[in-house]
Amino acid sequence: MSDSEIGDVTDWMKDPTKMFDVTGQTAIVTGASGAFGRGIAITLAAQGANVLLASGNEDELKSVQKDCEGVGGKAAYIVRRPDSIEDAEAMRDAALDNFGAIKMLAIGSGYNKAGFIHELEYQDWQDVMDANVRGAWFMAKAVGSYWIENEVKGKTLLMSSVRGRHGNISGYTGYCASKGATDALTRVLATEWAKYGTTVNAIAPTVFRSNLTAWMYGDDELGQATKARSLGRIPLGRLGEVDDLIGMALYLLAPASDFCTGQVMYIDGGFTAG
DSSP, rough: OOOOOOOOOOHHHHOGGGGGGOOOOOOEETTTTSSSHHHHHHHHHTTOOEOOOOOOOOHHHHHHHHHHHHHEEEEEEOOOSSHHHHHHHHHHHHHHHHSSEEEEEEEEEOOOOOTTTTTHHHHHHHHIIIIIIHHHHHHHHHHHHHHHHHHHOOOOEEEEEEEGGGOOSSSHHHHHHHHHHHHHHHHHHHHGGGGOEEEEEEEOOOOOSGGGGGGGSSSSSHHHHHHHHHHOOOTTTOOTHHHHHHHHHHHHHSSSGGGOOSSSEEESGGGOOO
């Protein structure tokens, strides 16, 4: 965005929809086969972006690629998870090879293994931390290094959760700890990269409809009880849908958020307000 004098009628004011224009820009979306990653990828593609899709499920990636192309965007995929710095660099290089300069990074990959701490195996806890924190760190390092070296003002979006702020759910010592770490990573990266003009923010949803939570939407007694308990904490009275999240994702990846960094945005129906 350009500087303006107080009282000026800026170009953005004349057509604020242009603040969300990402036409021709390239994005990497990890976890692209999941509900959040898929929704973000298709939204960016619909806005004219080139999207490099990454996950470990090739069949799902092909489906998301087709959806992205169906809304008018360009998409390619790589069957990799950010399990190592080599994986992260491979994703970065695939985006560069397919589309050129990278502008956006949406880290949507993640994992959870619930269990009470006295019963949970250490490796299960570590797997959650690796998927949710270590993988994000690898992606930030790989893409951030490219941005700094090439003087690109990038946009980074991490996926957190209300559980990063509220740990009051039994059996989530891994997940809650990992999302708290995600929040901290968001803030420190924002301050570290601010001098380069790169922004870093996170979205923190409550319970959303996805493959992982599908059991809560069925007729199963436990699912119904869990859903009712979750609804009791959400003032708006319903669980989230992917459509509730994509507007904020686009905002945080588009020029509209150029002066917004280091923030954790709660998309939670009022959960954190009560």
